[in-house]
Amino acid sequence: MAGEQPRISAEVARQAAHWHMLMLDDGVSPAQQAACSRWRAAAPEHERAWQKARRVQEQLGLLPPRLAMGTLHRERRQVLKQLLTLAILAPLGYAGYRQLAPQQAFDTAVGQHQRLTLADGTVLELNTDTAVAVDFDQQQRLITLRHGEVLIDSGADAGHPWHRPLRVASAQGTLQALGTRFVVRQRDSRTQLAVYEGAVRVTPLQGPEHTLEAGQQLSFDAHGQGPLSAAREQDLQWTQGQLVVDEMPLGEFLAELGRYRPGWLRAQGDVQRLLISGAFQLRDTDAILAALPATLPVQVDYRTRYWVTVSAR
Incomplete structure (x- = not known):
């Protein structure tokens, strides 16, 4: 077709995914930044792949804005790199590419509060300046907290043939609800979790998983480390x-x-x-x-x- 961009090879897509993830690392060195610039300038195909990776990241949010790549398990890094590579290779109009995107996104402005009910019966209350992406598939119910604070009252998922786990992803790890009501707040370099009913399993990006029970609160980093304290009902008064x-x-x-x-x-x-x-x-x-x-x-x-x-x- 006239004017259509040449296809990006699988090898160049893999290279672009590698460089894109490396440039998101907080520990990237000047020498690595210079090497990335040389790679981009080495061939027009390299720059097209780089720009495709950037657009994919902006549209799909596959990766957090900044990563401490050294704190990610090797398997998790590999999965993220493979996802980014596949998205670079997919045509922009391809339905499978669009399916990588979150099914729904919700956000609040500064000073705004929003309450909503998802298809599985889960109730979300978004605090001020909050953004979440909701992506339900056959295997799980995933809520990604981009920024801000959200109160989650997990639904029974009664309309689905089998019970899918409800998970919340933050910049520091993944939380799985175990029939519960809890608050997640994304801070600059930590995730704050307060459990009010049931329990929540915490799986940090690196480090052992552990479970918080009702009445407990934890502020944790990518290793899952942080102070444990009592969850206070008064901290929920923002919902009122x-x-x-x-x-x-x-x-x-x-x-x-x-x-x-x-x-x-x-x-x-x-x-x-x-x-x-x-x-x-x-x-x-x-x-x-x-x-x-x-x-x-x-x-x-x-x-x-x-x-x-x-x-x-």
Whole structure:
């Protein structure tokens, strides 16, 4: 067909997948970056394959934005590389290529909350600035948390001929629900899991799997390591439009409040260590800020609507 791009060979697709995954590694060296640039420039087919890999990643999200590749098991790296290679080789209009994409995607804006019920009966509640992808097939029910925080009340999957495991993928590992109600929050380099009913099996990218029971909370890295603590019901009050805290340092409080409003919100100096308690209505974050000087020795300064500083009065 006139104007159709030449096909990409299987070998070049494998090379492109290798370089693309390597460039996502946080530990990539300048020498490796230079070698990748030389490979891309060596032939037009190389650059076409590189751009195809980039488009596949943007559209399908096969890989997280950044990876610590050394922390992934060799088998998992190989599977991801094979998936990316197949997607590079597939024509852009091919139905099988489209089937690699998540079946559904949901997201919330800053300050927004959304509740929805999936086809299997699972109920999701998305907190502020959250994005998930939902991909159900014959083998599993997979929810990928791109960013933000989600409360999951697992469904019975009654409409399917057999029970499919419900799994949640984060940047640090995979969680499998064992008839449960739980919250998953994606932090910068950790996954926070709090279990309120049932149990959740945690499989980190590298490290042994373990199970959290109801009433437990864990913040874990790619090795599955992190502090274990009690899950608190008050941390679920965002589903009711409230932020509930008990003697929380003001710096941490403002960081939490900042999740629910656009812009920059910070405390300066020693006021970060002041303690604050209460139940705060998230529908009006400006009202919360305006009330701070009445209970704490602070002042709230607005450089703009989106640039707010709390400092000593």
